[in-house]
Amino acid sequence: MAAQTPATPAPVGRVGGRKRLTERARAERKLAYMLCAPAVLAMLVVTGYPIAYAVYLSTQRYDLRFPDDREFVGLSNYGEVLSSSTWWLDLTNTVIIMGFSVAIELVLGMVIALIMHRAIWGRGPVRASILIPYGIVTVVAAFAWRYAFDPTTGFVIGLGPISETWAPLAERAGSFFVIIMTEVWKTTPFMALLLLAGLALVPDELHEAAKVDGASAVQRFFRITLPLMKPAILVALLFRTLDAFRVFDTVFIQTAGANDTETVSILGYNQLINRVNLGLGSAVSVLIFACVIIIAVLFIKGLGASTAQQGDDQ
Amino acid sequence: MRKVAITIGVAVAAIFLGSGCGSDDSGGSRTLKWYVFAEPSGAFQDAAENCTKEANGRYQIEIVDLPTNADQQRELVVRRLAAEDSDIDIIGMDVIWTAEFAEAEWIKEVTGAAREQAERGVLPGPLETAKYQGRLWAIPFTSNTQLLWYRKDLVKQVPETWDEMIEQAERLDTTIQVQAARYEGFVVWFNSLVASAGGEIVDDAGDPVLGAPAEQAAEVLKRFASSSVAPPAFTNNREDQARLGFEAGGSAFQVNYSFVYASAKTGAETNPAVKKIFDNMAWARWPSVDPGKKSRVTLGGINLGIGSYSENPELAEEAALCLAQSDNQVIASEKGGLAPTNAALYDDPRIKKAFPFAELLGESIAEGVPRPVTPAYSDISLAIQQTLHPPQDIDPQKTIADLKDNIETVSNGGLF
Numbered sequence: 001m002a003a004q005t006p007a008t009p010a011p012v013g014r015v016g017g018r019k020r021l022t023e024r025a026r027a028e029r030k031l032a033y034m035l036c037a038p039a040v041l042a043m044l045v046v047t048g049y050p051i052a053y054a055v056y057l058s059t060q061r062y063d064l065r066f067p068d069d070r071e072f073v074g075l076s077n078y079g080e081v082l083s084s085s086t087w088w089l090d091l092t093n094t095v096i097i098m099g100f101s102v103a104i105e106l107v108l109g110m111v112i113a114l115i116m117h118r119a120i121w122g123r124g125p126v127r128a129s130i131l132i133p134y135g136i137v138t139v140v141a142a143f144a145w146r147y148a149f150d151p152t153t154g155f156v157i158g159l160g161p162i163s164e165t166w167a168p169l170a171e172r173a174g175s176f177f178v179i180i181m182t183e184v185w186k187t188t189p190f191m192a193l194l195l196l197a198g199l200a201l202v203p204d205e206l207h208e209a210a211k212v213d214g215a216s217a218v219q220r221f222f223r224i225t226l227p228l229m230k231p232a233i234l235v236a237l238l239f240r241t242l243d244a245f246r247v248f249d250t251v252f253i254q255t256a257g258a259n260d261t262e263t264v265s266i267l268g269y270n271q272l273i274n275r276v277n278l279g280l281g282s283a284v285s286v287l288i289f290a291c292v293i294i295i296a297v298l299f300i301k302g303l304g305a306s307t308a309q310q311g312d313d314q
Numbered sequence: 315m316r317k318v319a320i321t322i323g324v325a326v327a328a329i330f331l332g333s334g335c336g337s338d339d340s341g342g343s344r345t346l347k348w349y350v351f352a353e354p355s356g357a358f359q360d361a362a363e364n365c366t367k368e369a370n371g372r373y374q375i376e377i378v379d380l381p382t383n384a385d386q387q388r389e390l391v392v393r394r395l396a397a398e399d400s401d402i403d404i405i406g407m408d409v410i411w412t413a414e415f416a417e418a419e420w421i422k423e424v425t426g427a428a429r430e431q432a433e434r435g436v437l438p439g440p441l442e443t444a445k446y447q448g449r450l451w452a453i454p455f456t457s458n459t460q461l462l463w464y465r466k467d468l469v470k471q472v473p474e475t476w477d478e479m480i481e482q483a484e485r486l487d488t489t490i491q492v493q494a495a496r497y498e499g500f501v502v503w504f505n506s507l508v509a510s511a512g513g514e515i516v517d518d519a520g521d522p523v524l525g526a527p528a529e530q531a532a533e534v535l536k537r538f539a540s541s542s543v544a545p546p547a548f549t550n551n552r553e554d555q556a557r558l559g560f561e562a563g564g565s566a567f568q569v570n571y572s573f574v575y576a577s578a579k580t581g582a583e584t585n586p587a588v589k590k591i592f593d594n595m596a597w598a599r600w601p602s603v604d605p606g607k608k609s610r611v612t613l614g615g616i617n618l619g620i621g622s623y624s625e626n627p628e629l630a631e632e633a634a635l636c637l638a639q640s641d642n643q644v645i646a647s648e649k650g651g652l653a654p655t656n657a658a659l660y661d662d663p664r665i666k667k668a669f670p671f672a673e674l675l676g677e678s679i680a681e682g683v684p685r686p687v688t689p690a691y692s693d694i695s696l697a698i699q700q701t702l703h704p705p706q707d708i709d710p711q712k713t714i715a716d717l718k719d720n721i722e723t724v725s726n727g728g729l730f
Contacts, residue, residue: 063727064396065418065689084729086700151546152558167547170704258496258549258703271729273389275693276396280729 051289058282065276077283086267087284091291094263096176097251098244101183105240106233108184109191116192117199134189142253145182149174172259179261182250187243191236198232199225238299242292264288344373344626346633349394350406350616351387352379357650358406361642365633373629375404375637384408384498388692395420395621402621403630404637407452409443409615410498410685410695416446417689421619424450428631432638439682440655444617446687452617454655455638456646459611459678460506460569460600461671467594468566476507476534476601479567483543490543491556491568496703499552501685501695502612503569504702507531509610509683511603515698515721520688522721524714530603532702532710539705549704561588569600571614572669576651597671599678613682615655653679693724700730 021029061073081087112130119126133141148154151167158164168174202225210220226233248265255261268288272281350358362375378401380387388411394402395415407415415421424432432453433441440457444450462479464472468486473479483490493499508515513527538544545551545559553570557577560568568574578595581588602609618634620627636642643654648668653675659665660676669675686694697720702708720730 061727064392065414080729086730150550152555152562165546167550170547170549255550256496270696273393274385274696275724276392277727280727 054282054285054289057278058286060279062278063276064278073279077279078287080280081283081287086262087264087287089260090262090264090267093176093261094245094247094265097180097183097247097263098241100176101180101187101244102237102240104180104184105188105191106237108188109195109236112188112192113195113199116196130192131189133186136186138186138249139253141186142182142250145178145185146254149178169255170259172261175255175259175261179247179250179254182254183244183247186250187240191240194236194239195229195232198229198236201232202228234299234303238296241295241299245292245295246288264291343371344629346373346375346403346624346626346630347378347401348375348404348406348633348637349378349380349391349402350404351382351384353650353652355649355651357646357648357652360645360649361637364642364645365636368636369633373626373633375633380406384410392420395623398623399621400623400625403624403626404634405619405621406455406616407619409440409613409617410691412444412451412617412619413446413687414689414691415619416449416451420622421451422622422624422627422631424453424620424631428453428635431635435657436655437657437676437680439613439679439684440615440617442687443613443615443684452619453634453638455616455618456643456652457613457615457655457679457682458571458653459613459675459682460502460571461674461678462598462600463560463568463570463574464596464598465566465591465594466596469596472596472598473567473601475605476538476603479601480538480541480543483566484541486566488543488566489545489548489559489564490538491545491551491559491565491570492538492548493552493556493570494539494548494703494705495550495552495555496699497552498695498699500703501698502614504531504535504698505683505685506600506610506612507534507603509612510600510607512607514686516686516688516694518687520686520690520725522718522725524718527603528714528717529710532708532714534603535702535705536708536710539708549706561591563587563591572653572671572675573651575669575671597674599674608681610681610683611678613679613684615653655679688725690725694721697721697724697730 058077059072059074060070061077062070116123116127116130146169148156149168151157151165156162157166166174168178206224206228207220210224215223246265247263248269251257251261251263251266252269257263257266264284265288268281268284271277271284275281348358348362353359358377362377366374380390387408391402391405391407391411395418405415405421407421416423429450432444432450436454437457439459440454444452444454462472468488469482471482473482479490493503505515508524508528508531511527511530513525513531514523515528517523539549545565551559553573556568556570557574559565560570560574561578561581575595575597578588578592582592583589600609600611618638620630620634624630638655640654640656640659643656643659644662644664646652647654647659647665651668653669654660654665657676657680660672666672685691688694698717701717701720702713723730
């Protein structure tokens, strides 16, 4: 995951303004375009084409089992998906998982980032050990949490005040709880790492100046650290939100969508892989893609997150 | 950096070269690929070796392992077949795939002398699972069905119906192990209940029937799920969790496949707690729904289909017939605990030794019912899972009416 995409070549051309570019600036811009071209081409091939193909498939009635019945049906697959109660239920479930996990991760991630930032000795080992959960395969983590909360094999059930007959994965709220906790456990380190990068941007001099002026630690955190970190926080939130919206493995392993915990990704999987209904499945995938774009636009336009030039926009 | 690029380049080249060489060795002996679930005991491997030997160098059978989970097996095979993969010669087909694969023309019809040989002496239930629209599409190989397993130290009178069993378990303050996770096994349970109540889920044309028997079945699911005899977390239980729950001693009853007997037997050798359970383990026919009406239980097992894109379909058919012959069915029973499809084998002493309950099993299989025989089976199965799960939320009349609508929707390629 490239958290901070390296900023495009320093904007030299800016000097000349938009109206007239100097000869040199124009030449440099041309060079920049040429240098970018291979990357753009590669992206077109590996992402542009599949997306376009999925959009095309979503306008077809196309079941792999009955290839002869294939025909163009316009937007009716979208109508089918958007008028089904399953899609809306799954969308709600996805938003529940996304909202709770990202919110908890942000708070925990911030705490961990502060610890990592302030660690005086053993920075390397501390950072490495905090990253371990993120290095574990999601499917393995999902199984571990599922077994931990299983009434016959799990150590959690019957622990302290927890009832011995509690079966979280057999009920909706409990299932959400375990799924969200797994997600939080697994991806908080990622969040912490992104936030740590933001913390490093806050100059120490500001803190010292504030300290001299008599600001408390809490005041310094809310008045100095947070505002200066805003771009980093928004980027971290954006990445995690997009990631959480597509949650699949954890839910698939722990409930497979039972107890009304199915997410939109599982819905897409069921249509595409199980029913081999490429038309309907592609429509679901394109709708997921559209949701992802909406989330990204909301973050970037609405909250002012910027994926490129962090920290120098104000 | 450069070094890395070169290494990757070499690795990629090696993959291409490797796959290029392996595929065709057009000498005298042809390799037939048998795609079948990874059977842990090695029974399928034995069968493949026996037939390779019998073929005398004309072909050799190579097993390609599929996942053990039925849904994943199907996903993998379907993807390959939809891409017209010629690597698949013989397919170990779950009994529910027949109509779908036949309709999509992914498998070859079995006709003529081969059909006669494949059908000879086969129990009626398993034979039905290999047929679609009166034609034979696969060669019956193994079968399976569920029995009722109970503890004879606790149960004095074997219940005949689900209602009786639930009442008895309530009195004994014990639980009943079932498969009620949202997966294929839940559909098996529902299908057995509907058939036992004298109904069917869809008719021959694939249209939903359901009606009163299905409502009765839903009533049983609901009653079970809302009672104290449902084990904790039973809505996440599959075959193996049910087996573990029974072996742990918390349950007087269990509906499950015959593998639970072999498993308890093995467990009893090392674990005294399991030995106590195993010594008291007894079996009976799966409970019925209506008193006086025999239960009809869902059939499992695998049939052998011939891939349509195989380069050697005649040889593959010959090999499949060889794999399915009685001797290999006996090996599958003795080693793998998979029940035979050949009727006569149920009187064979080797089978009786492998399955002390052989007579009951043979009878249950002979009178067993297939799951809906329709090309849209996987869609219908998903619809049943989504509509009836979780079982405690069932409202019999309304849920079955919903199910009817949902089955119609998915059969037409829609989404509910």
